[in-house]
Amino acid sequence: MYRYDEFDEQIVRERVEQFRGQVERRLDGSLTEDEFKPLRLMNGLYLQLHAYMLRVAVPYGTLNSAQMRQLALIAERYDRGYGHFTTRQNLQYNWLKLVDVPDILGLLADVGMHAIQTSGNCIRNVTADHFAGVAADEIEDPRPTAELIRQWSTLHPEFEYLPRKFKIAVTGAEEDRAAVSVHDIGIRIVRNEAGEVGYRILVGGGLGRTPMVGKTVRDFLPRVELLDYLQAILRVYNRHGRRDNKYKARIKILVHELGAAEFTAQVEEEYRQLERDGIAVAEAELARIAQYFAPPPLDERAEPSDLLAKAREADPALELFARHNLVPHKVRGHTALVLSVKPIGKPPGDATAEQMRVLADLAEQYSHGEMRITHMQNVVLPHVRLDDVPAIHERLLEAGLAEPNAALITDIIACPGMDYCALATARSIPIAEDIQRVFADPARQAEIGKLSIKISGCINACGHHHVGNIGILGLERMGRENYQITLGGDPGNATTLGERLGPGIDADAVPGAIEAIVDTYLELREGPEEQFLTTLARVGHDPFKPALEAKKETADASA
Amino acid sequence: MRGMEKSSKLPKLPLVLTGNRLRDGDVVYFDGSDWTGDLSGAALAEDEATARRLETIAGDSAGVVVDAYLVTAAKGEDGRPAPAHYREAIRASGPTIDFGETA
Ligand code: HEM
Ligand code: SF4
Numbered sequence: 268m269y270r271y272d273e274f275d276e277q278i279v280r281e282r283v284e285q286f287r288g289q290v291e292r293r294l295d296g297s298l299t300e301d302e303f304k305p306l307r308l309m310n311g312l313y314l315q316l317h318a319y320m321l322r323v324a325v326p327y328g329t330l331n332s333a334q335m336r337q338l339a340l341i342a343e344r345y346d347r348g349y350g351h352f353t354t355r356q357n358l359q360y361n362w363l364k365l366v367d368v369p370d371i372l373g374l375l376a377d378v379g380m381h382a383i384q385t386s387g388n389c390i391r392n393v394t395a396d397h398f399a400g401v402a403a404d405e406i407e408d409p410r411p412t413a414e415l416i417r418q419w420s421t422l423h424p425e426f427e428y429l430p431r432k433f434k435i436a437v438t439g440a441e442e443d444r445a446a447v448s449v450h451d452i453g454i455r456i457v458r459n460e461a462g463e464v465g466y467r468i469l470v471g472g473g474l475g476r477t478p479m480v481g482k483t484v485r486d487f488l489p490r491v492e493l494l495d496y497l498q499a500i501l502r503v504y505n506r507h508g509r510r511d512n513k514y515k516a517r518i519k520i521l522v523h524e525l526g527a528a529e530f531t532a533q534v535e536e537e538y539r540q541l542e543r544d545g546i547a548v549a550e551a552e553l554a555r556i557a558q559y560f561a562p563p564p565l566d567e568r569a570e571p572s573d574l575l576a577k578a579r580e581a582d583p584a585l586e587l588f589a590r591h592n593l594v595p596h597k598v599r600g601h602t603a604l605v606l607s608v609k610p611i612g613k614p615p616g617d618a619t620a621e622q623m624r625v626l627a628d629l630a631e632q633y634s635h636g637e638m639r640i641t642h643m644q645n646v647v648l649p650h651v652r653l654d655d656v657p658a659i660h661e662r663l664l665e666a667g668l669a670e671p672n673a674a675l676i677t678d679i680i681a682c683p684g685m686d687y688c689a690l691a692t693a694r695s696i697p698i699a700e701d702i703q704r705v706f707a708d709p710a711r712q713a714e715i716g717k718l719s720i721k722i723s724g725c726i727n728a729c730g731h732h733h734v735g736n737i738g739i740l741g742l743e744r745m746g747r748e749n750y751q752i753t754l755g756g757d758p759g760n761a762t763t764l765g766e767r768l769g770p771g772i773d774a775d776a777v778p779g780a781i782e783a784i785v786d787t788y789l790e791l792r793e794g795p796e797e798q799f800l801t802t803l804a805r806v807g808h809d810p811f812k813p814a815l816e817a818k819k820e821t822a823d824a825s826a
Numbered sequence: 827m828r829g830m831e832k833s834s835k836l837p838k839l840p841l842v843l844t845g846n847r848l849r850d851g852d853v854v855y856f857d858g859s860d861w862t863g864d865l866s867g868a869a870l871a872e873d874e875a876t877a878r879r880l881e882t883i884a885g886d887s888a889g890v891v892v893d894a895y896l897v898t899a900a901k902g903e904d905g906r907p908a909p910a911h912y913r914e915a916i917r918a919s920g921p922t923i924d925f926g927e928t929a
Contacts, residue, residue: 293848294848294849296889299888300848300888300892300893314846314851314892314893315851316853316913316916316917317851317852317853317917317920317921318846318850318851318852319850319851346926347925347926348926349925349926361925363851364849364850364851365848365849365850365851366849366850613924614923614924614925617925617926619926685912685913685916686916686921686922686923687921691913694916694922696921696923697922697923700923746911746912747912748912
């Protein structure tokens, strides 16, 4: 696993002390809030409805047991005993006091963690496929590339004050699990006809107020040219991005306004003019970094595992869990185990300190000390022997982390919404919980099959509602919470933005409407193999429209 | 800060002055002389002159309270302020869901 080198360590320590000084000066009145706010945001510290919120970076979602234990300690000592895993593969604390934050940052630094570049108009933490280095469909582990970009972009003077925040995602697999085409820059590791590995570069994707799917600006970029090419893209953006209007400042707007062809031409022109002396460095650096991500020594083992097969037969709960939460591993006899942080009726992505410690212990014992945070707000044990699954399952049951619902309808993404977030227009978490309760029965979930619901509490779309098979957006209408439902979103290879089904509905009508949509799907699908998006593409939105109306009546009637 | 210029239009009356305490981020309300965590103890401005006085206090409080703002409140049956909007209700009473150890 990647370790910070001494250089990183020193930067992080200096930042902690610098921030300690800044907090002191804010508290004694020598800094105004206007002066202080950008400084705290640069350290990942937001002020939310009830307290300060700290966003801790988990680069490409990979972390080790010692780090997870430290996160648990901080949750216990400084928060209210829990943390929240987010769609940005981060962890957020919800209840911090400003005066404690410098000490918290110090504790994070002790385990090589920080909150730098989790906020502000800089290049944010690079995200990657959470099955990196594990997935059977992978051309190459995306994390060395992600890490190369992280090192290059961290505190890069030219890109500290971009027109707006900038998010980069990398995937090295055939199936895009990192939603790269809804990022400012999406990078796909690909192989060309000659069999060489390089990059496809997408620019200008994003969600939020103006959702856009990224456009391919280079089909195949030779590997060594990556940083120079990114530099060219960022220079064009830095020069022409709209600084006059926050809502038009993202690169997606620039790409859209110029058109993909013109934007690409400008990038290529900029690229031609760059002095390219960084290339050799990048190549050596990439090789050096890749060593840190070398897979742990896993011996091939018998597959399928007899032990697991017998245990599955004897234990229906394990059977369900194994059917839904195991992901094929590159190495025979192993699996990447998805631990659902979505127990029915609880806030999606919240984990208690106790649960974090269980995760850390399990990772240490069964997964070479390694965990991943997914943008689905779950945790993965990436290197588990199939033989060990029954023992792990038992521990997960005790810890409340054994929900057999990975990628099923109750594996809902929800942003914090108005229960925490100062920007929210409506709540998200209670809506997620109510929907989970409707579909709690595991047999029913299994019958429905893979179906994603994603919920955001305002137009900023932190819950990715645009790319949910079913998306829910919470707004306000005449002093009440009001929810818009979209159908057809897909974050993967065929990235599609969902389309609105109709007028918004009240909170208490949402679970019923979702149930009616799902019932309609079950009725119309051509067989259990036909997934929701396929049915929708075949029949269109119309058959689903009555769902909004019908359920409003039953909700009224039962009220 | 929302609407803190002198000539600015006030939110609908009655209103209270609220913000988050700088040190810990807690939700606080101005009670007439100090800041309290309890909305029902807040000073309720029912006329423009009182509201304008609260506005001045908002401006002077930046050393202890972050982003103080005036917000419309309801007047409860006991005459004390109560939230007029669901956002303020959640600010006043905390998340509407179980969380952490209680979840
Ligand atoms: C609670 C405090 C939060 C605040 C104040 C906040 C604020 C914002 C804002 C203002 C945007 C829109 C930016 C733009 O379009 O330029 C945004 C986007 C986003 N946020 Fe958050 N957010 C918060 C929490 C979260 C959480 C918890 C997650 C993960 C669950 C998250 C994930 C995202 C993502 C993925 C986007 C991308 C949308 C895009 O591509 O434009 N945010 N956030
Ligand atoms: S989508 Fe809106 S409500 Fe949800 S976390 Fe983002 S900013 Fe807050």
